[in-house]
Amino acid sequence: MPDAPDFRRLFDSLLSPLLVLTPDFVIVEANRAYLTATRTDRSIVGRPVFEVFPDNPEDPTADGVANLRRSLETVVASGRTDTMALQRYDIPTAEEGVFAERYWSPVNAPVLDDEGRVTHVVHRVEDVTEFVHLRRVGREQRRAAADAQMRAEGMEIDLFVRAREIREVNEQLSRANAELDAAGRRLREEQRAKDRFIATLSHELRNPLAAATAATELLALDMPEGHPALAVLERQLGTLARMSNDLLDGTRAVTGRLELVREPVDVRSVVEGACADIRGLFAHDGRTLDVRLPGAPLLVDGDRLRLAQVLTNLLSNALKYTRPGGLTEVELVAGGGEARLTVRDDGIGFEPGQAEELFGVFMRAAPAGPDTPEGLGLGLAVARTVVELHQGRIGAHSDGPGKGATFTVALPVLASAVPRPPRPAARPVSPLLSVLIVEDNADLAATYHTLLERQGHRVTTVHTGADALAATESGSFDVVLCDLGLPDIDGYTVARRMRARPDGGRPRLIAVSGFSRGTDRALSRAAGFDAHLTKPLPLTDLLEFLEEPGEGAD
Known part of the structure; x- marks a missing residue:
């Protein structure tokens, strides 16, 4: 040319x-x-x-x-x-x-x-x-x-x-x-290349995060009396996991490819779950998290996981910019055909004219420093995209620096619907499952192996797709936990070949991967997987999932 x-x-x-x-x-x-x-x-x-x-x-x-x-x-x-x-x-x-x-x-x-x-x-x-x-x-x-x-x-x-x-x-x-x-x-090709890079980067970040998270859970089992270092590890690994998710979701938000899986959702239960998950972080350094919820369900047509992500991002933002001993209030009310969620903190605040800028990509309320931890500046941008995909609104307000900040989310409510109840807390699981772990990350595979054995399961571990096919050919398994990015043949091929066998319908195939885009999930379903779980996967979530053999997690 x-x-x-x-x-x-x-x-x-x-x-x-x-x-x-x-x-x-x-x-x-x-x-x-x-x-x-x-x-x-x-x-x-x-x-x-x-x-x-x-x-x-x-x-x-x-x-x-x-x-x-x-x-x-x-x-x-x-x-x-x-x-x-x-x-x-x-x-x-x-x-x-x-x-x-x-x-x-x-x-x-x-x-x-x-x-x-x-x-x-x-x-x-x-x-x-x-x-x-x-x-x-x-x-x-x-x-x-x-x-x-x-x-x-x-x-x-x-x-x-x-x-x-x-x-x-x-x-x-x-x-x-x-x-x-x-x-x-050229721009379209560059965008596709960037999407592939971000997805691969997220996958590569999630593998060591998953291994470190599983190792921390194993340490917690070995030290039931607890240890201060475990709390530090849990907080920091949670932060890294959220940053990894924000990195991937921030790219999806900018390019308009963030996806929702809609159902009738009780926003009250979403708020309860998200606050429970992060409350331990607020307790660190004497911070207080005050939650006020309505007495009756408040239903919206939405994606439970994405709505929880919105609140988690707002709470993480409050956590960053609230000093030790500070107060963060979460309030959910109904009115005017809307569910109105407010997150209010007494932290560093911001200039009133800066409110709209905070929702931009890579924007922060204040430069990183001793009193403001590092972050990607993607959480609020992702939150706005998710809220707008739900036909809702999100805004921010502050009376000025040092006077705290208030973030408000408004979502249209459903006139009448029956929400799918949230999963109950993890219960003791049956020790009778025969589980095959297919994972090329040796640290992660070994830790999952030990954790599942501690729960009474019979566990076999392999590190390649070829070994997975050989193991399932010679042995009988109830569940196969299979990574997608294997060194020889990918997890999709493993699933297709297993399903093509005469007894291929018996084992429950679960994809466990750092690849979590909608296209990845669609490919895993088409290949024959029963569910697609995203790394890092907490042990409680995995055990809860294993005891519900008929339910998927796409």
Whole structure:
């Protein structure tokens, strides 16, 4: 593909004198033909046109400035091209106060933006002084003939010049359209590559997070009396998991590919669960989390996990910007056909005019520092996208720095529906399951193996897809926990081959992966998996899931 043309060079090489002006008539560009015709140089750029080219003070009838100003104002006001009559407009010479007589054939054309507003005016002229002078030579008849000839030649020249300009503009537009198409294809490919990169990065982050989370749970089992380090590990691993989720969901939010799985949801139970999950973090450093909920269910048509993510992000934001000993209040009320959730803290607050900016991607209420922990600045952007996908609203308010912050979410409620109840707390599970773990991360595989054995299950662990197929060929398993990103064949292929066997319907196939996009879940369902769980997977969630053999987690 040939290199894109240098449009500045093209502009400078045009034969017609061209001047580019702002809507208030300041010169922003002039080509060589114009500088030559007006005996000027590039020092005129940046100056008002009528300062550079005033009327000739020695000519009391001079009206060049008035006529040109009228034409330019017409173009700016109407957004349409204005062709001027033949004009006398003398130009200054190198000698101070001396002007040279000049006649011009001007055309002024607007440059419009996407909204139809005039951003620039292109002033094109042709120097017809010689034709005018011909009319002054000889007798009246000769002058009349010369005048007629001049008009004819002027029209011919003008037609020729304009036809040439139209042809050049059409060629430039064709090249520009081709370049835009190519640029669009490149941008789409770059976006797809970025999506693949973010998904892979998230998967790679989740593998060590899952292993560390499982190892922490194993330590908790070995130390039932507890240990201060365990609480630190749990808090920090939870923070890393939320940052990993925000990284992936932030990309989905920006590109409009965040997905919902809708059902009738009791917002009250969502708030209860999210606050229970994060309450332990608030207890650290003496912070208080006060929750006030209505007595009756409050139903919306929504995605339970995404709505919990909204509240978790708001609470995480309050946790970051509330000092030790601070108070965060969560209140859920109903009214006006809406469920209204408020998260209020007494933290560092922000400037009132900054409220809308907080929901931008990578935006933070305050720079990171000793009193404001690091973060990606994605949580509020993801929260806004999720709320708007639910046809709701989210906003922020603060009376100023040091005066706390209030975040409010409003969601339309359902007139009547029966919500799916949230899963109950984990119960003791049956020790009779035969489980196959297919995981190439040796640390994670070994930890899951130990955790499940501690619960009484019979556990076998393999690290490749080929070994998984061999193990299920020779042995009988109730459940297969299979990673998708295996080193030899992927988990989708493992599932398809297992399902293709005569007894392929028996084992319960569960995908456990860091890949969690909607397309990943669709592929796992199509391959034959019964459920798709996302790493890092807490042991309580896994055990709860294993004791409900008929339920999926897509």
